[in-house]
Amino acid sequence: MLRSMFSGVSGLRSHQTMMDVVGNNISNVNTTGYKSSNVVFADTMSQLTKAAGAPQNGQGGTNPAQVGLGVRVNSISQNFTQGSSQSTGRATDLMLNGDGMFVVKQGEQTLYTRSGAFTLDQTGAVTTADGAYVQGWRADAMGEINVNGPTTPLIVPSDTVMPAAQTTLGTFKGNLDKTGKPVLNADGTTYSGPVVTTSFDLFNAQGARTKVTATFKNDPAAGGSATATPASAYQPGDSWQVTFSWPDPLDPSATITSTTPAATMAFDANGAPTGTLPTAFDFNGREVGIDLSKMTGSVSSNGASTISSTADGAPIGTLTSFAFGTDGVLTGSYSNGLKRALGQVAVATFNNYAGLERSGGSMFTVTTNSGVPNVGAPGAAGRATLGAGQLEMSNVDLSAEFTNLILAQRGFQANSRIISASDEILQDLVNLKR
DSSP states (O other): OHOOOOOOOOHHHHHHHHHHHHHHHTTTTTTTTTOOOOEEEEEOOOEEOOOOOOHHHHHHBBBEEEEEEOEEEEEEEEEEOOOOOEEETTTTTTEEEEEEEEEEETTTTTEEESSOOOOETTOOEEEEEEOOEEEEEOOOEEEEEOTOOOEEEEEETTTTTEOOBOOOOEEEEOOOOTTOEEEEEEEESSSOOOOEEEEEEEEEETTTEEEEEEEEEEEEEEOOOSSSSGGGGEEEEEEEEEEEEETTTTTEEEEEEOOOOOEEEOOTSSEEESSSSOOOETTEEEEEEEEEEEEEEEOSSSOOOOOEEOOOOBBOOEEEEEEETTTOOOEEEEEEOEEEEEEEOOOOOOOOOGGGGEETTEEEOOOOTOOOEEEOTTTTOOOOEEEEEEEOOOOOOOHHHHHHHHHHHHHHHHHHHHHHHHHHHHHHHHHHGG
């Protein structure tokens, strides 16, 4: 009787543990990044009442006879399946899509989590709600990131300024139609070839802006005159003169034209550039490159030329916003219209996620059975990609947990009946002497 009572007690204890685990799962059904746990039971040591016998002397073998001594909790395993996503729209809320854990550091302790509900502190550092620093790699002044170096706290440097970028190249594209309308000269009677202009912003090393105008003027055909009367008498050629001009900083009403001799570009019968194209012009003593290779010189149906120009370079810029990409790269947008990488989030993978130890606050620590963390960039070497403006929800399945709750309750109830029945039998034995 005592043996059965102790078996019942072990059942009560084990099912109480199951109730605790199920209750914890249900209570964390809305915890960001929570991973549910499952209880696995196993029987305890059994008492051998009869040993097994081998067949011999014409007699068959016999099986062992054993009486179990109850049940025990064999393991409480963690379920690291992916949770569903919840859109938040917050730039600092991150979700891992796949294998991996965020790496955070609190004091000297390194922790790991699936909860990406991050925020910024007063220094611009990306932190958890408990103040742990999210780890990653910071970009250098050129926006380059070295993911092979040690991780550091990820920071959004809101007070930094992007230096001005000096213009080095202007790029032109479009079509120059030589049959366009000739231009009336200043004398009011003669005409010269069609003129097409486009402009772009040029920046110096200090970020000062100057609007540069590129002028394309058609050269007359061989034997033709640079001026003609009337306009229909002008004979357009296949080449164009290219000049660059800009306002005089000392006299806004005056214009400076590039000291470089007027360059010429020509087109073949198919309208493709031919010969040596101009590659630069002189801007106040500094050479600025130009790319005219995308220009064409075809005749259109309406005689209209359509050209446009762009140039690199930018003024000084301040950070206006930031965003995380799927590769974990933190990109800043600046007031000068440019973007630059600020850093990248680190993600750690493990050989055995179930071997991690919970430390509270949706955090995990490394154990001897989890394996060492393999830290690297998101999306590389099988690591999860990032979803910005999203959070991973708990992976608790309420329908399964309520079923487990019923099983735990019935198991506890049945084991309590074992103790009650054993007690009644013992009472009957005591009453035999009466």
